[in-house]
Amino acid sequence: AQSVTQLDSHVSVSEGTPVLLRCNYSSSYSPSLFWYVQHPNKGLQLLLKYTSAATLVKGINGFEAEFKKSETSFHLTKPSAHMSDAAEYFCVVRLNQAGTALIFGKGTTLSVSS
């Protein structure tokens, strides 16, 4: 079975400081991993994805994540937070198998203060 655990339900940072959102996964097989972002009253948007190629994945808006198999982690980082980054972030796992659904973590709310 596949699952993800987002270690922090809420993260607060100041504008211009680094962002770290932590995610651990559990999977019987080599998974695909994603980060999605959800802004208030907007649809889920894909930030980045890992599908067994390079372990360091770069996404949109300056975000990146590193797949670490030994630690079963896929933490999301950004060097410098912007006010517009305030949103809900979901770590997601999927079997490397056609037609399988996404399995979401419970989400991390990122707050950015000026």
Add this chain to the structure above:
Amino acid sequence: GAGVSQTPSNKVTEKGKYVELRCDPISGHTALYWYRQSLGQGPEFLIYFQGTGAADDSGLPNDRFFAVRPEGSVSTLKIQRTERGDSAVYLCASSLGAGVQETQYFGPGTRLLVL
């Protein structure tokens, strides 16, 4: 181009009533997924269509929930005898195909409130 659209954006109904939620996927996308997001939780899978057929309905919570996609494009999620516990945001996603490289694009959701 147009993304995934869902109607209505909000739906308020009374316990015991029947509701239909509609999803218009991105044109040409053959795979369509329904998810449900309860307050404070991540989305949970309900059902997956490849073309017209439901390839995986293992996430439907019970037989009050049913979904169709008769022409392989628009899909309707149907909930009979609604219960207060059905209140949630229902999300639809589509992808070009079902392959593991395909990205699922999400609609804005339908917020269902059962009174």
